[in-house]
Amino acid sequence: MHNIDVNAYFKPKEKIDFMDYMVKRIAHLTNGTSHWHRIGEARDKWQWANFQIYNPLKKISRSDHAVPFEDPYNGNAPLKILHPSPNTMAELRYGGIHPPVAAIIERRLLMVNSDGSGDVVEAHAALAYRQRHDVASEYVVDNRRAHDEVMGALEYEEALEWLIQKDVPAEIWSVKHNKPKMAIVPKSAIPTNRTHRNSWRLKDLAV
Amino acid sequence: MVGINTESINDVNGNSGRTPEQLRQGTAKVHAQWLDTLVGNDEYGVSSIVDNAAGDFTINFTPTMASSTFPWSLGATRNINTTSMCETDVRLTSSSLTMQFEFTSNNADADPDGGAAAIVFGDVA
Numbered sequence A: 001m002h003n004i005d006v007n008a009y010f011k012p013k014e015k016i017d018f019m020d021y022m023v024k025r026i027a028h029l030t031n032g033t034s035h036w037h038r039i040g041e042a043r044d045k046w047q048w049a050n051f052q053i054y055n056p057l058k059k060i061s062r063s064d065h066a067v068p069f070e071d072p073y074n075g076n077a078p079l080k081i082l083h084p085s086p087n088t089m090a091e092l093r094y095g096g097i098h099p100p101v102a103a104i105i106e107r108r109l110l111m112v113n114s115d116g117s118g119d120v121v122e123a124h125a126a127l128a129y130r131q132r133h134d135v136a137s138e139y140v141v142d143n144r145r146a147h148d149e150v151m152g153a154l155e156y157e158e159a160l161e162w163l164i165q166k167d168v169p170a171e172i173w174s175v176k177h178n179k180p181k182m183a184i185v186p187k188s189a190i191p192t193n194r195t196h197r198n199s200w201r202l203k204d205l206a207v
Numbered sequence B: 001m002v003g004i005n006t007e008s009i010n011d012v013n014g015n016s017g018r019t020p021e022q023l024r025q026g027t028a029k030v031h032a033q034w035l036d037t038l039v040g041n042d043e044y045g046v047s048s049i050v051d052n053a054a055g056d057f058t059i060n061f062t063p064t065m066a067s068s069t070f071p072w073s074l075g076a077t078r079n080i081n082t083t084s085m086c087e088t089d090v091r092l093t094s095s096s097l098t099m100q101f102e103f104t105s106n107n108a109d110a111d112p113d114g115g116a117a118a119i120v121f122g123d124v125a
Helices: A018-031 A035-052 A086-094 A101-105 A123-132 A144-148 A156-167 B020-025
Strands: A065-069 A080-084 A108-113 A118-122 A135-142 B030-034 B042-044 B046-053 B056-061 B072-076 B083-093 B096-105 B116-120
Touching: A018 A035, A018 A135, A018 A144, A035 A086, A065 A156, A080 A086, A080 A156, A086 A156, A086 B046, A101 A123, A101 A144, A101 A156, A108 A123, A118 A123, A123 A135, A156 B046, B030 B046, B030 B056, B042 B046, B056 B116, B072 B083, B072 B096, B096 B116
Parallel strands: none
Antiparallel strands: A065 A080, A080 B046, A108 A118, A108 A135, B030 B042, B030 B116, B046 B056, B056 B096, B072 B116, B083 B096
């Protein structure tokens, strides 16, 4: 574990009340209202939701789709395939567990580089930061919204959109490209034979 | 929220006390295990798994870890007697764990991508 003085990296323009974040974080952990506690409770909830919403008789699967997307910084890299967690999809459909996706992707991170320099960035910009810097470690310095805000139940498409915005780089879905960089495909479109895994292309999977 | 408030949990003789803090520290924040399909076998605290390339996977966490310096452990779960997993690179962020690994096997029928398991401890943000 690194011994980092987080406060030493804060600049006035960033306007982060780190102490306020720590006090609220401890309060949420003590009261059992943090995002982590809600996920813990979700184990019971999504089993109930699995029975109520995803009743096999209704033939509604918890996660029918996969999301192939390209590496935003390396066009020659193999195609990436995002597989949503069926448990998280059930939690999102149930509601009352996860925060809005903006609360997650706008959380603040302190990126500490190998040369000792550092910057505070929002999570959606962290991948771009890692491309330009040799990041040694990173610390969450403001995650208040994830604990304070809770979302209601989502439809299947909304839940999939939430997962894409959380786990696919913002460079892919927030910018208009001159050729498709991402697709939402049925899981059946993903080859099961992985012999030539690294030669998969988006145009071959998208239907 | 309904809960039990206590300062210590002991055995029947009143020894080996554990405080809630010790229990919380020893609790896995994330675990994932998969065999044939990438998700759906068993996972907890995982929002998605990204298949980056052959033998290269990223586990995205639902809870955010407080830092990227959390402890982790990986293992192979398929053909445990004939296949071993060799990690070549592990990259950590506060919200994901990316692992590149190779399977070695003396069994020609073993699945080259096999199954894998990951578990993560540490403080959540």
